[in-house]
Amino acid sequence: MNRLKNHILPRGRRLSQVMRSKFGVSLDDFDRALNGDIQAAEKIGELARQGRLSQELAPKLSQAYLEIINGSEVYNKAIADILLQAGKSATAINKSASQVTLGQQKYNHERQESAQEFVIGTNAENIRHKYQMNYAQIKGYVDAHFTKVDQQTSFLEQSNRPEIKQVASDETYQAKTINEALGKGENARYDLIPQKDYLSGIRLRMAEIRSALGF
Numbered sequence: 001m002n003r004l005k006n007h008i009l010p011r012g013r014r015l016s017q018v019m020r021s022k023f024g025v026s027l028d029d030f031d032r033a034l035n036g037d038i039q040a041a042e043k044i045g046e047l048a049r050q051g052r053l054s055q056e057l058a059p060k061l062s063q064a065y066l067e068i069i070n071g072s073e074v075y076n077k078a079i080a081d082i083l084l085q086a087g088k089s090a091t092a093i094n095k096s097a098s099q100v101t102l103g104q105q106k107y108n109h110e111r112q113e114s115a116q117e118f119v120i121g122t123n124a125e126n127i128r129h130k131y132q133m134n135y136a137q138i139k140g141y142v143d144a145h146f147t148k149v150d151q152q153t154s155f156l157e158q159s160n161r162p163e164i165k166q167v168a169s170d171e172t173y174q175a176k177t178i179n180e181a182l183g184k185g186e187n188a189r190y191d192l193i194p195q196k197d198y199l200s201g202i203r204l205r206m207a208e209i210r211s212a213l214g215f
Contacts, residue, residue, distance in 0.1 A: 057182060159206045162198045169196040
């Protein structure tokens with residue numbers, strides 16, 4: 001059978017071996033496909049298809065992996081910072097608690113000493129009474145303030161639920177569109193992906209309720 005003479009292969013057999021080992025194809029496949037070998041042609045075509053997909057998707061996938069790795073780094077650093085600060089703050093709290101205990105002990109001793117004299121005892125009682133009255137007043141104010149803050153926080157948590165729900169929905173929609181793009185390329189049908197809207201029609205009503213409640 002007459003064939004085109006290959007003048008190059010005898011001088012590049014080593015490179016041919018490298019091509020076979022590194023890329024999974026050889027010039028034998030090339031020649032067989034030229035001569036009508038369907039299996040050789042399918043092999044070359046499949047590898048070419050994979051090569052095209054790799055050129056298109058590999059940069060995006062590489063970027064996604066980098067974002068995962070970098071995000072993990074930032075996340076774990078944040079956790080470490082939180083735990084380190086928790087240790088420092090716990091030490092500071094323990095120190096403050098010890099100081100309060102000593103302060104209270106000192107207060108008790110001073111009261112025992114002041115009881116030795118009537119005048120000093122009377123003055124101490126007046127001071128104590130005034131302190132207790134002021135304490136009760138400020139405690140009542142602080143308790144009322146706590147109640148108001150708790151109520152405001154509870155309302156804000158409820159009013160923020162549509163926003164939080166929308167954020168999660170938007171992330172889900174974005175993930176679906178990316179998957180659609182990666183899976184179908186130019187044939188992607190983004191119009192078939194439903195997008196939820198939790199904010200439409202509720203923002204004005206929430207603003208009215210917030211105004212009515214004085215928030």
